[in-house]
Amino acid sequence: MLNQTPEYQSCIQSSEKVSWRIDELLPKDTVLDFSHRFLSDALTGTEAIPFLSTEERLLLNQIRSNSYAHLFLFLEEYAVALAAQRAGLELHGNPTHMRALLRFTEEELKHQQLFARFTGAFAKGFKVAPALLDNQVEVARAIMAKSNLGVLIFNLHMELMTQQHYQETVRSNKDESLDPLFCNLLKHHWLEEAQHTRLDFLEAQKILAESPGSLDAALAEYTELLQALRGTLNAQLALDLQTLEKAVGRTFTPEERQQLHESQERSYVWGFIGMGMKAPLFLSRLRALSPVAEQRVLELAPTYYCA
Template identity: 30%
Template sequence: MTAMIQAQAVDRYARCIEVSKRVRWDIDKDVIRDRDFDFGKTFIPDGLSRVDRLDFLNTDDKRLYSHIQGRTYANMFGLVERFICAKILELSRDHFLGDQVALEALVRFSDEELKHQELFRRIEQMIARRMPEGYRFLPQPNEVALVVLGKSTWAVLGLTLHIELFTQAHYRQSIDPQQHIDPLYKDVFLYHWKEESQHAILDELEWVREDARLTDDEREQAVTDLIDLVVAVDGILQAQAAADADYFQQLAPRHNDEENARIAEAFLDAYRWQFIVSGVLEPRFAGVLTRLITAEQGQRINAALAPLMA
């Protein structure tokens, strides 16, 4: 990197530290505040759950649907933050004896991701106490992390930026505007969003830094790795959508076979939208990715995404 670009990067790392200090929050004091979830209210908003496609569901069914999806939505963030934290800690080693501003920014990033994992573990415990038995969250965080971390750093950082950008978009566009959803559930993602904002900046900085070290052949393999990771994420979503549809049908067994099939399709469609498509459509993600790859590599990625985007 040129001296000007390096100076700009240092300034962006420093601003992330400043924001980290300013928005720092505590799970009990700021988020939970001795509250519990109100199961008379919706958890995840319709814009994310896409429940409006299931016009045969009554009000109680729609609320149950949102509770199941909301539980999985929170658990998915606890899952991905396991590998994100591990990768960021690994990257911080590059700065141990170098840029101490970048090092502090990444250490703070890792610390916040550990806190987020604890938050989502707490949320799962709180929801589990109130919902009937039978819910299963299938992917195991350590197993998923081992698979993800086996891919190139370039691909992991691309996936991570994608995740942290759609997290922000979901909160701003779907969760924040809603007044009828459960206040505690809404606050979980308000405080999560506050710290994810600077994480995305650090993801981009580290992704560009990693890209500058790659040869053309290494970048070609990294693109393959990124495609493989998206396929793996979709596999997780397919399995979890099927499990959640089964759980919904156990708790609301009055639907016929055609309706149950539509419910199962709706769970998968919603999860693909939430965890893949909405991130791909984020202009900032597309802009960074386009700068780093060739047109031919972009075509490979688009071809892999096409069935999911449909």
């Protein structure tokens, strides 16, 4: 029998070391600086849209960045449910495992509140009210209807994707023109997500040790969850384009609208699906669970890279 307790203990220690408070990162009265792009173009794909002016590209970048923050708030709704459920399973079981999973739960709730504070500050300062999805509870319930193993694999993807976002578009990029406050949010989000990825892996190992036959179905569920995620991204994209039209104060032609939709869909799919699937740590953790799992993701990846 696998003794994972030292690993759970180490997750608690790392979590205590990097823990931050919302008020330190984003004080309540924060006024955002709308002269900056918030997210790198690698995650918004706004710079290459030929018929938008420089000012309009900046507005689209900011709309996408606000939606990015909102989508984390939105998706962490299921992550809270997952972590709380896994923690509950350790009640009267292993207290170290339970503590690590409760911290995981608490941190996801904190991230939701951080992103909600950001979108609140954004709404206050932006020129129009941004339209955002509001069915996170329904989506979280649909996600949690899958097996815990399927959702853990999906969550591992999401969390290692946030690492890719921070490492590739902030840390290695060193683009001085990006908003420092938003870059700092990405950094601190990832600092806590790093422990979550270890816990997802440990919990997945725990399930597989008890029921080795559950992997196949879980991988099929992961594929379904990616499809559902794509639907959610598309729904937010439709709202982003509505917000953009209001913000720029003109109606796009059908051709422009189509071009905007295609380029932004590519950007969303790459940022949230492609970047997760190709994350080296995602692939190596899957391989450690089973080479079949890594193989399955590698086979599936081209569908999304080319989309």
